Amino acid sequence: xxxxxxxxELIRRGTEQIVPMDALVKKLERSIxxxxxxxxxxxxxxTGFDVHLGxxxxxxxxxxxxxxxxxxxLIIGDYTAMVGDPSGRDESRKGLTxxxxxxxxxxxxxxxxxxxxxxxxxxxxxxxxxxxxxxxxVLALTSQITxxxxxxxxxxxxxxxxxxxxxxxxxxxxxxxxxxxVEVRADVELGGSEQLYNLMVGRHLQxxxxxxxxxxxxxxxxxxxxxxxxxxxxxxxxxxVGESADEQFGKTLSIPDTxxxxxxxxxxxTRSFMKEWFELLTDRSPAEIAKLVDPVKTxxxxxxxxxxxxxxTTYHGEAAALAARAEFERRFSGRADPTExxxxxxxxxxxxxxxxxxxxxxxxxxxxxxxxxxxxxxxPTSGVTIGPERTKITEAxxxxxxxxxxxxxxxxxxxxxxxxxxx
RNA sequence: GGGCAGGUGGCAGAGCGGUCAAUUGCACCAGACUGUAAAUCUGGCGGGGUAACCCUACACAGGUUCAAAUCCUGUCCUGCCCA
Numbered sequence: 001x002x003x004x005x006x007x008x009e010l011i012r013r014g015t016e017q018i019v020p021m022d023a024l025v026k027k028l029e030r031s032i033x034x035x036x037x038x039x040x041x042x043x044x045x046x047t048g049f050d051v052h053l054g055x056x057x058x059x060x061x062x063x064x065x066x067x068x069x070x071x072x073x074l075i076i077g078d079y080t081a082m083v084g085d086p087s088g089r090d091e092s093r094k095g096l097t098x099x100x101x102x103x104x105x106x107x108x109x110x111x112x113x114x115x116x117x118x119x120x121x122x123x124x125x126x127x128x129x130x131x132x133x134x135x136x137x138v139l140a141l142t143s144q145i146t147x148x149x150x151x152x153x154x155x156x157x158x159x160x161x162x163x164x165x166x167x168x169x170x171x172x173x174x175x176x177x178x179x180x181x182v183e184v185r186a187d188v189e190l191g192g193s194e195q196l197y198n199l200m201v202g203r204h205l206q207x208x209x210x211x212x213x214x215x216x217x218x219x220x221x222x223x224x225x226x227x228x229x230x231x232x233x234x235x236x237x238x239x240x241v242g243e244s245a246d247e248q249f250g251k252t253l254s255i256p257d258t259x260x261x262x263x264x265x266x267x268x269x270t271r272s273f274m275k276e277w278f279e280l281l282t283d284r285s286p287a288e289i290a291k292l293v294d295p296v297k298t299x300x301x302x303x304x305x306x307x308x309x310x311x312x313t314t315y316h317g318e319a320a321a322l323a324a325r326a327e328f329e330r331r332f333s334g335r336a337d338p339t340e341x342x343x344x345x346x347x348x349x350x351x352x353x354x355x356x357x358x359x360x361x362x363x364x365x366x367x368x369x370x371x372x373x374x375x376x377x378x379x380p381t382s383g384v385t386i387g388p389e390r391t392k393i394t395e396a397x398x399x400x401x402x403x404x405x406x407x408x409x410x411x412x413x414x415x416x417x418x419x420x421x422x423x
Numbered sequence: 424g425g426g427c428a429g430g431u432g433g434c435a436g437a438g439c440g441g442u443c444a445a446u447u448g449c450a451c452c453a454g455a456c457u458g459u460a461a462a463u464c465u466g467g468c469g470g471g472g473u474a475a476c477c478c479u480a481c482a483c484a485g486g487u488u489c490a491a492a493u494c495c496u497g498u499c500c501u502g503c504c505c506a
Contacts, residue, residue: 163502226450227460234433236451250459257460273460301458332459373452376467381454397473411453 004028007068013286014279015061016193016218019200024215027187031070040065041186041214043075043126043177044112045085046104051111052238053311054222054231057280058190059115061219065188072121073184074112076105079130080180083173085198114241114315126180141175144205150174153197178202186214193218222280227256227273245316246338249324252277252308257300274303282310337407341417346402348420355399358384365418367410383411 002010007028011018018024031038042062044055066072078101105125109118150156150171159166174197181189181202189199199216206213221230224237231238239251255277258270275293278284284292292303305325312321330336344365350356359374362384368374375396377384382394386408393400400406404420 165501229450254459257458259461299458300460304458304460328459370470371472372470373468377453379453379466381466383454412459 001032001069004032010064010068011061011217014057014219016220017196017216018218019196019216023213024188024217027215037070038065038187039071039073039185041073041075041181041184041189042191043077043080043180043189044108045077045081046101046108047081050233050238050240050242051108051114052231052233052240053281054224054238056115056241057219057222058192059112060281061190061217063116066117066120070188072116073186074109074116074118074121074123075180075184076108076123076125077177077180078102078105078125078127080126080173080176083169083176085173085177111241122184124184126176126183129179129183130176141179142172144208145175145201147171155194174198174201175205178205181214182206182209182211185211187212188215188217190217190219192221194221220276220280223259223273223276225251225255227259239311241315245312245320245324246327248312248315249308249321249328252311253304253328255304257304274300274307277307278310281314282307284310332412335412337409337415341407341415343417343419345419345421348422351402351420354401354403356402358393358398358400359396361400361402361408361418362410365408365416367408367414367416377410383409385409 004025008025011024027038030036040062042058062072078098081101109123112118151160156166177198178201180186182205186202186206189202191199196216196218199214199218203213203216223229224231224235225239226235226237229235229237239248243251256273259273261269261271272293275289278289278292279286282289292298292306298306305328308328309321309325312324316324327339331338346356346361346364350360350364358378359368359371362368362374362377363371367384368377378394378396380394382392384393385391386393386400387406390409402418402420404418406418407415408418409415
């Protein structure tokens, strides 16, 4: 087992806050002395299906704890999901049905298995205790915190200012999450930076229950593909852990290198966005990362390819990562069609004299969502091309001589091969 | 429970009887240029039609009018103030 200071160095890497730090040191030292692993809690609400890289940030930290010999405790928030976490959102979340929660939880565990060792983790549903709660228990829980303290949190302040509703049930959320910590006797709880408040409530409740309070570790929020907003399902700026190697590679290459912020003094500052991803999504050491994101030492493009390789390797292995890189270079640098062009079946009955209108074709291929949409893609700035000669189509009333195997492109990303069928 | 204000496209936010499929900004999509980066420029951003034009949409349901996102009534929802 590694020494406390060695463990601490690894744990600290990429974190935002550890409160209180000295308590963590103490816990680590005691764990080494007694041989008892720390119980590290991480809660997830089964509200959706796709686990994306944003979720992997705390999960990777959880895996680190596992690797250091500690006990991961996964809370599936089936009850908290019915409330909806107010953290970092400007609107309340609708409750989900039990069936949805059940299905989501299973899907989550499968996906999470790509990052942590689920078999070695303790997995518990918080419904296990909340379903047993009596009203008197709820009252006892709600007596633990004042309205003032609840309202002082930033999320609520913002919503009050903006005039968006806050439901009473949402105030229960931090209390429920805190109660989970009491139930599983957590030593450490992980969460995103917006979780700090919720994590602190856990400390409060544990202390009140006569337990040693947990250490709260928050991880920075991972920004999405746009380099601006938090990576999220609803924003469509995410990379899913279940996506193909090519998709993950391509999406990573499309992220901005840097972004600008305005600091307190009103000065514009340029920050490296790639650096953030390296820190939060790869195991590279700070020294390696510094070298990679320095444009003088490493060409930004090469750095980004490394980043993409690292990410793809995590989920698909090194061979797939190499292949994805080769495919990317061939396709975009070499301006070639993808190796595997998706085929779309088109009925011969759609043809008239062996021909089809370009608008209809684009809709049938799924490139355009409607005729109007198809027409928008055409016009003088059209990026629609067909066949090996990449004939550019600009007129909406063009008739295409449609043959089996014809390749139709819209830009370089949407490429399809026509497969003519009879039935 | 009472008073006041308000609900418009993904968001913000104009419009307040016809000229409104709805100004503008952001976001988003496509193209040029690139490193599928940034910056910049161009075009687009409800559906059908080659087009003229038609349909559906401004919380919901009715009504007034030749004509409603715009006026009236009711319902639902939200905020603020009072209780």
